[in-house]
Amino acid sequence: MKNQELINYLESCGVCRVCQLRYLKARGHEYRDMQKTFQRLDVKVTEEDVPKDDTPGEQPAKKPRLSICSTCLGLFSKDFQTQLIAGILQSDFAKYDSEGIVLAISLPMTLQLRQLSMWFALQRKFGRASVDDNCAPDVPIKEAVKLILHPIVCAQLGKEYDANGMMINIELRHSTETDDVAKLVELNRAAFPAKAAHQKRIEISRGLLEKQYQPSRLKADLFEKYLPIPPAAVNDPLQLQSIELAGPLVCVAGRYRKLSRELSHTPWVLNGQRIMEDSIEEIIVRNVGMHFSETPEKITFMSSGREDVDVRCLGKGRPFVLEIPNSRCSSMTHQQAFDMEQAVDLTGKVSIHNLQVVPREQLTHIKTGEEQKRKYYRALCVLDEPVTLEILQKLQISESFDIQQKTPIRVLHRRPLHTRPRTIFSVKTCVQRDNPRLLIIDLVSQAGTYIKELVHGEFGRTAPSISSIIGKPIDILALDVVGIDLDWPADVNNAENVDKC
Ligand SMILES: [Zn+2]
Known part of the structure; x- marks a missing residue:
């Protein structure tokens, strides 16, 4: 199977240029200058076919509507990127001050089915010797999202990719999803009948699709009874269903001195009644946590041991850390830290110092080796x-x-x-x-x-x-x-x- 033949066939099936490169197993930077990559791979494509950066100011109304890719449903199109960036900017994105971001995209199942359908189509066209049963012929969509969409979104938003950074959860939908999933349910019943009558019907999930839906486990002829090979053309692209943001988990450490003999470590409640009005945990969370989070009740307070209510803790104080999920920001200035230290000192009951943001891995210092200290x-x-x-x-x-x-x-x-x-x-x-x-x-x-x-x-x-x-x-x-x-x-x-x- 020559590259040119492959591309010609994919083209005839309505596969977009980016996906064509996926089927040529292109890697990261190769998606940036696609024309060059096609040339290097000895594939002729007409230049105007390869999408270029849209120049703002052109009349988009007059632009001929490009047909929608039958394998990615427009996921890798310029239009979708524009829509996605706009969607993120319209969300609470500006509320967060995080250097790093990570995208978590939840894709409709029809996309997975379409990849399989194209896999079958290529096997039929070029033979199973050229297109393996076990190894997908394309760069999987999930991976392609990382290779293609991630860098573009990061660049447009001026952020760095960081697996521990703010998570942008994106849910996509497509008009064919309901119908395709209904067919999938029937297909699944025929392809993987329950082994025993009492066995519960297997839930259709993305995980199941990944594991079971491969040419080595499923026959093309059976698949085709329910869903077309190659994947059918569609009239509309993927749509954004929702965008939800989750700030990073931030850890803020420091040392506290306990100056009062009438202060509990954590809220002291007995039979629903508060025994003591305040606690070290509440004082610190109130004065430090609020800078990072609107939901202080989700913050976890940990310390290297604890004192009894009537015991003070002096000297250098006791190390503590706040674990703050969904944080609005991932850092603080010395000035901000100093202001927080002073606010806690004002209570007269607790004093804190050495306040700082620490990497999550350092939490082990507090969590382990307690007995040896x-x-x-x-x-x-x-x-x-x-x-x-x-x-x-x-x-x-x-x-x-x-x-x-x-x-x-x-x-x-x-x-x-x-x-x-x-x-x-x-x-x-x-x-x-x-x-x-x-x-x-x-x-x-x-x-x-x-x-x-x-x-x-x-x-x-x-x-x-x-x-x-x-x-x-x-x-x-x-x-x-x-x-x-x-x-x-x-x-x-x-x-x-x-x-x-
Ligand atoms: Zn595509």
């Missing part, structure tokens, strides 16, 4: 009697030791009962200057250790404990997290960089 605590503890030198000496421990910790009673309602080993890396203690019954204990422990129980021992449910080590009752009055062993996200000083945005 070290946590640094400072606990204010009280004894029943004044501290002795002996007690102080027992609470200077520089070598690590293991404890066995049963799930504390206070969390048994939401966590299963386990006994877990935990490592305590060091203990340092000093006396509070003005009260000899008060101790300040600095602890370094493995993440996941229940510190309150480590101190008082909870009736032996944690062993050993600070109480069992000194052989005396001891209670905890206040606890602060002073350090978290996670060097992420990177340090950025938004305040200092404000002018450099």
